[in-house]
Amino acid sequence: MNLKGAKAVVLGGKTGLLGQALTNALQNEGASVQPLSSQDADMLDQNTMNTILDHEQPDIVFNAAAYTQVDLAEEEEEKAFALNATAPVLTARLVASRNIPFVHFSTDFVFNGRKNTPYHEEDRPNAKSVYGISKAGGEKSLLEFGYDKTLIVRISWLFGPGKMNFVQKILELAKDKDRLNVVSDQTGSPSYTPDVAASTLELVKRDHFGIVHVANSGIATWFDLASEAVSLAGLKCTVQPISTSEYPTKAVRPPYSVLDLTSFCEITGQTPRHWRQALQEYITELEST
Ligand SMILES: NC(=O)c1ccc[n+]([C@@H]2O[C@H](COP(=O)([O-])OP(=O)(O)OC[C@H]3O[C@@H](n4cnc5c(N)ncnc54)[C@H](OP(=O)(O)O)[C@@H]3O)[C@@H](O)[C@H]2O)c1
Numbered sequence: 103m104n105l106k107g108a109k110a111v112v113l114g115g116k117t118g119l120l121g122q123a124l125t126n127a128l129q130n131e132g133a134s135v136q137p138l139s140s141q142d143a144d145m146l147d148q149n150t151m152n153t154i155l156d157h158e159q160p161d162i163v164f165n166a167a168a169y170t171q172v173d174l175a176e177e178e179e180e181k182a183f184a185l186n187a188t189a190p191v192l193t194a195r196l197v198a199s200r201n202i203p204f205v206h207f208s209t210d211f212v213f214n215g216r217k218n219t220p221y222h223e224e225d226r227p228n229a230k231s232v233y234g235i236s237k238a239g240g241e242k243s244l245l246e247f248g249y250d251k252t253l254i255v256r257i258s259w260l261f262g263p264g265k266m267n268f269v270q271k272i273l274e275l276a277k278d279k280d281r282l283n284v285v286s287d288q289t290g291s292p293s294y295t296p297d298v299a300a301s302t303l304e305l306v307k308r309d310h311f312g313i314v315h316v317a318n319s320g321i322a323t324w325f326d327l328a329s330e331a332v333s334l335a336g337l338k339c340t341v342q343p344i345s346t347s348e349y350p351t352k353a354v355r356p357p358y359s360v361l362d363l364t365s366f367c368e369i370t371g372q373t374p375r376h377w378r379q380a381l382q383e384y385i386t387e388l389e390s391t
Pocket residue numbers: 113114115116117118119120121138139140141143144145146165166167168169170185207208209210237257258259260261265
């Protein structure tokens with residue numbers, strides 16, 4: 103679709119890490135955007151959602167809202183399932199009745215991480231955490247609903263402006279500490295939110311639907327990402343690799359969840375830049391604010 107002049111509703115677009123980047127990217131494309139937070143539109147309240155869609159009359163709806171607290175989800179299973187597994191298809195029903203595209207985001211955490219080569223779109227979700235299982239439930243119910251204007255974008259390991267994230271946290275800690283221990287046996291696809299947002303819009307512009315993996319190029323462990331961030335920021339802190347067993351968390355995370363980007367590259371003819379390049383841009387931006 104042509105985004106110039108189009109009206110987009112972005113759930114999570116006012117306060118979410120990815121949602122804010124999507125809002126910016128859509129505005130850069132000349133779209134008129136209504137970014138929403140949970141205060142503006144509770145996805146669990148279908149009457150409100152319907153009223154908002156009636157009022158906004160969007161040409162496209164993006165769902166960048168989710169329950170994203172991976173460890174807390176182990177204790178708040180009901181909340182995680184309501185928002186991640188049930189709400190997306192309820193919203194998709196409202197969107198489908200208006201015959202406009204619905205863009206939903208999912209996660210590399212739907213995979214159990216036992217592969218050691220990048221995950222393809224058709225690999226079977228087999229999550230090990232409540233968060234991952236709830237997000238896989240969201241994908242499944244959208245696929246079962248079968249609305250043909252649904253795009254599910256699986257993304258991973260986000261960093262970017264507008265909200266606290268792993269990179270910003272590491273840099274804040276590194277300013278005060280001589281040494282930081284960071285897990286080096288989980289490998290994934292670090293992704294810069296402005297790049298993920300721009301890549302998503304490339305799919306939207308081509309009217310592509312179904313499931314597509316989107317990330318920056320390159321792979322990393324959390325240790326690699328933290329080390330590079332500290333080095334690019336010119337901080338003296340030593341980053342020390344540790345194993346997952348030395349940093350126990352409530353939720354089990356996939357040891358390997360790199361996303362294969364072949365489909366994205368074939369559909370768009372574009373190759374996302376390497377995460378190191380994107381990280382450099384992010385850190386430069388952080389330093390200028
Ligand atoms: N962060 C990552 O590393 C990562 C990795 C892979 C995939 N993802 C996926 O990417 C998407 C965006 O993640 P994110 O990290 O950007 O999320 P986030 O920063 O945690 O933002 C979540 C957004 O959801 C909104 N929200 C929460 N409850 C809501 C409700 N009941 N009704 C409407 N909106 C509600 C929040 O609004 P309030 O601020 O008002 O609560 C917030 O804007 C999610 O689908 C997530 O699963 C994220």
